[in-house]
Amino acid sequence: MKQILVMDDEKDIRAFITINLKRAGYRVIEAGTGEEALDIISNNNDIDIAVLDVMLPGIDGFEVCKKIREKNKAMGIIMLTAKTQEVDKINGLTTGADDYVVKPFSPSELVARIDALSRRVDLIKENASTKELLSPPFRMDLTERMLYKNGEPVELTKIEYLIMKLFIENGNKALSRNFILDEVWGENYFGNEKTVDVNIRRLRQKIEDQPSDPIFIETVWGYGYRWRRED
Structure with missing residues (x-):
């Protein structure tokens, strides 16, 4: 309980x-x-x-x-x-x-x-039993629940962590805002797609070299977002 x-x-x-x-x-x-x-x-x-x-x-x-x-x-x-x-x-x-x-x-x-x-x-x-996810230059340690970029830790909120995990697990796939909302917040969540956008903006501030010109989290206009991975 x-x-x-x-x-x-x-x-x-x-x-x-x-x-x-x-x-x-x-x-x-x-x-x-x-x-x-x-x-x-x-x-x-x-x-x-x-x-x-x-x-x-x-x-x-x-x-x-x-x-x-x-x-x-x-x-x-x-x-x-x-x-x-x-x-x-x-x-x-x-x-x-x-x-x-x-x-x-x-x-x-x-x-x-x-x-x-x-x-x-x-x-x-x-998910704590799985050790890590890789998408260079990023590494997610799922036991510590930490994200690393080029070996340096990136502090994330729990929601940001779940979004990153979803992205890395679905590299190069276009994910709709509704899909992200359901997977991260749950199907019974009463919020709207703006919640996704707010968290994506904050996540870009933490992981992108130039948040205004992101290269990792790409916007799929009118649909959602895509995690770009080249490994």
């Missing part, structure tokens, strides 16, 4: 989320502040997914997400936000979140997103 951390400063919302997650078969730990959430995580190695409210006094959800990612690249993270501006969604993704849910939300929507994220977490664990 997977364990989920729910962080929200409103007790009624935490209780609402907790009840529905327990009904769905998850174990739940609650935190009312960012400080409390970080303390719980530092003392508990069994948390699979964190559900983090963005707007909190003190340490907010973005900062908690960032601190989690500094130490744990495998934990699933979903942001809860009352805002609908694109910049807030991008902030959540760029600090390492896997998904976001805008308040107010239905219990079924949140559970469906957690179920999809849970499967991705399982997939990462299953």
Whole structure:
């Protein structure tokens, strides 16, 4: 049974989320502040997914997400936000979140997103037995979950890591945005294709010599992207 951390400063919302997650078969730990959430995580190695409210006094959800990612690249993270501006969604993704849910939300929507994220977490664990993938000048160490370019480590978020793995496994194939969305975020993900584009832009910033003129991640206009490999 997977364990989920729910962080929200409103007790009624935490209780609402907790009840529905327990009904769905998850174990739940609650935190009312960012400080409390970080303390719980530092003392508990069994948390699979964190559900983090963005707007909190003190340490907010973005900062908690960032601190989690500094130490744990495998934990699933979903942001809860009352805002609908694109910049807030991008902030959540760029600090390492896997998904976001805008308040107010239905219990079924949140559970469906957690179920999809849970499967991705399982997939990462299953793939840990494979040692590496090669696409010169890149090497992916699947045990360490690290990407190397010319022998130098490239720091990736969990989503960026999964996108890179999908690309290298499908070298020189045109992958549609919807295919990438389904393979990386899961078929039950409620987001749209812009989520793929946002993460591709950030990934290019990390792996391309000239992100504005990419040579590894090619855009297939009107369709998606292609990983160029010549090995």
